[in-house]
Amino acid sequence: MIVAEQKDIAEIIxxxxxxxxxxVIGCDTCVTVCLAGGAKEVAILACSLRLAxxxxxxxxxxxxxxxxxxxxKEFVDSLQSTVRGHDLLISMGxxxxxxxxxxxxxxxxxVPALNTKLLGLPERQGVWVERCQACGQCILDKTGGICPIxxxxxxxxxxxxxxxxxxxxxxxxxxxCGWHLIYERLKSLGRLGCLEEIMPAKDWSRSRNGGPRKxxxxxxxx
Amino acid sequence: MVxxxxxxxxxxxxxxxxxxxxxxxxxxxSRMLACAERLKGRVHGINVTxxxxxxxxLGSLAACHLLKERGFxxxxxxxxxxxxxxxxxxxLLSAAVLGIRNVLVLTGDHPTAGDHPEAKAVYDLDSxxxxxxxxxxxxxxxxxxxxxGGKPLVNGATLAGxxxxxxxxxxxxxxxxxxxxxxxFFQKVAAGARFFQTQAVYDLERFDQFMGYARELGAKILAxxxxxxxxxxxxxxNEHVPGVVVPERVVKELEPxxxxxxxxxxxxxxxxxxxxxRCDGVHIMAIGLEEHIPAVLDEAGI
Ligand code: SF4
Ligand code: SF4
Numbered sequence: 001m002i003v004a005e006q007k008d009i010a011e012i013i014x015x016x017x018x019x020x021x022x023x024v025i026g027c028d029t030c031v032t033v034c035l036a037g038g039a040k041e042v043a044i045l046a047c048s049l050r051l052a053x054x055x056x057x058x059x060x061x062x063x064x065x066x067x068x069x070x071x072x073k074e075f076v077d078s079l080q081s082t083v084r085g086h087d088l089l090i091s092m093g094x095x096x097x098x099x100x101x102x103x104x105x106x107x108x109x110x111v112p113a114l115n116t117k118l119l120g121l122p123e124r125q126g127v128w129v130e131r132c133q134a135c136g137q138c139i140l141d142k143t144g145g146i147c148p149i150x151x152x153x154x155x156x157x158x159x160x161x162x163x164x165x166x167x168x169x170x171x172x173x174x175x176x177c178g179w180h181l182i183y184e185r186l187k188s189l190g191r192l193g194c195l196e197e198i199m200p201a202k203d204w205s206r207s208r209n210g211g212p213r214k215x216x217x218x219x220x221x222x
Numbered sequence: 223m224v225x226x227x228x229x230x231x232x233x234x235x236x237x238x239x240x241x242x243x244x245x246x247x248x249x250x251x252s253r254m255l256a257c258a259e260r261l262k263g264r265v266h267g268i269n270v271t272x273x274x275x276x277x278x279x280l281g282s283l284a285a286c287h288l289l290k291e292r293g294f295x296x297x298x299x300x301x302x303x304x305x306x307x308x309x310x311x312x313x314l315l316s317a318a319v320l321g322i323r324n325v326l327v328l329t330g331d332h333p334t335a336g337d338h339p340e341a342k343a344v345y346d347l348d349s350x351x352x353x354x355x356x357x358x359x360x361x362x363x364x365x366x367x368x369x370x371g372g373k374p375l376v377n378g379a380t381l382a383g384x385x386x387x388x389x390x391x392x393x394x395x396x397x398x399x400x401x402x403x404x405x406x407f408f409q410k411v412a413a414g415a416r417f418f419q420t421q422a423v424y425d426l427e428r429f430d431q432f433m434g435y436a437r438e439l440g441a442k443i444l445a446x447x448x449x450x451x452x453x454x455x456x457x458x459x460n461e462h463v464p465g466v467v468v469p470e471r472v473v474k475e476l477e478p479x480x481x482x483x484x485x486x487x488x489x490x491x492x493x494x495x496x497x498x499x500r501c502d503g504v505h506i507m508a509i510g511l512e513e514h515i516p517a518v519l520d521e522a523g524i
Contacts, residue, residue, distance in 0.1 A: 153334075154345040
């Protein structure tokens with residue numbers, strides 16, 4: 001899932017400056033699960049914005065809605081009638097949600113209420129951790145199913161580095177060393193021999209460094 | 223009195239002494255050069271750090287050049303943290319034309335440890351891959367995957383003149399656990415590392431165990447010796463320098479001393495005596511106390 005967290009209200013309020021009719025839009029998918037931008041968070045943010053407007057003696061209308069998925073045009077299109085009369089849309093979706101809304105409503109201002117953080121999973125109640133950076137060329141087959149790109153602080157392909165100590169990463173004793181985990185896992189799988197092979201320099205052009213990416217399935221195109 | 227250069231001395235099985243100097247944070251190189259002058263004739267090579275601990279400083283390559291001009295044999299430290307493969311290869315060619323032959327390849331401490339923690343970390347290559355790159359440059363080829371005309375290249379482009387670099391790497395015999403480091407060590411030897419400078423060595427029993435592996439591979443090992451000025455400095459190193467752990471017994475020995483720097487010098491000298499029979503040389507890291515390296519060498523009887 002995509003994990004996000006809400007921006008500080010002090011960062012959101014200035015984004016609303018000069019607007020009178022605001023619609024706060026939640027998303028019922030990933031950001032609901034990570035408690036950042038679902039219907040409940042929409043209600044709280046809308047309420048805070050109303051209070052903040054009142055405190056500054058401003059007359060501002062703040063409405064709320066949440067849709068199933070902000071990252072699909074079909075769902076965002078269902079907002080056509082709801083957005084009417086609003087001059088600012090605040091998306092509580094991930095960065096993709098914000099942009100889908102912006103694309104569907106070219107004449108309306110859209111701002112983000114969340115910081116999109118990572119692709120990961122809930123580790124335990126209230127804690128989400130990163131597991132993938134969408135590098136475009138998955139190598140989990142070579143690393144015992146543990147991703148060195150997202151779990152090693154330096155995204156090393158041949159680790160661990162000299163900073164790994166007692167299974168923890170040099171940048172923070174709270175962070176597990178990704179390469180220590182890989183080593184332990186390969187060991188328990190009886191596949192330490194994998195480490196004999198030096199992994200070649202990664203083709204980062206398949207990642208973000210190749211420019212904006214696109215997936216095309218010719219057979220599915222209409 | 224040391225007569226030979228770094229590589230020659232290693233190849234002739236002398237006990238090799240290297241020290242580490244950090245370029246200044248700025249353009250005033252006087253202290254760095256003065257420290258180097260005091261080491262003239264006493265060390266085989268001088269390592270120049272590359273934005274050590276991710277703290278921005280004068281470039282390692284320029285500092286190596288200044289040392290080379292003054293008759294020293296510099297060991298150019300190059301990390302993977304700040305430069306992508308284009309810049310790394312290009313800098314290695316630059317080193318070669320400046321007559322700098324010894325290169326120590328490191329991953330590089332993460333930017334969050336340093337003074338520009340907001341910086342984008344590069345790590346386009348890792349240190350093992352960078353060693354492979356040097357092996358290739360030495361063969362007169364680079365890492366490019368296509369020609370300037372766009373044709374795919376399987377084995378890189380042929381350079382108009384290759385390099386003749388003497389590449390080394392780092393290993394941490396005190397890492398806990400040791401086994402993952404040993405795998406990395408094997409990889410680095412396979413990738414072309416011909417000498418190793420280690421992190422600070424304290425536990426001689428563990429070091430002997432490590433040397434068993436090293437001897438099997440025929441790798442030349444220079445054991446790291448750290449000079450610290452006080453117990454507080456040792457604790458600081460433990461907190462802030464990745465991969466270095468000054469054991470509590472050493473910290474305790476520095477603590478009650480009226481002149482902890484003197485005690486530190488004595489301990490470093492003793493450590494060199496212990497290491498003399500065990501490996502191919504020592505690499506002295508004095509972090510800000512470079513003026514005192516000659517005293518450490520006196521203490522070691524070198
Ligand atoms: S290797 Fe790449 S695609 Fe696979 S999990 Fe890691 S970042 Fe994601
Ligand atoms: S300590 Fe481990 S996770 Fe951290 S940078 Fe080094 S190899 Fe990567």
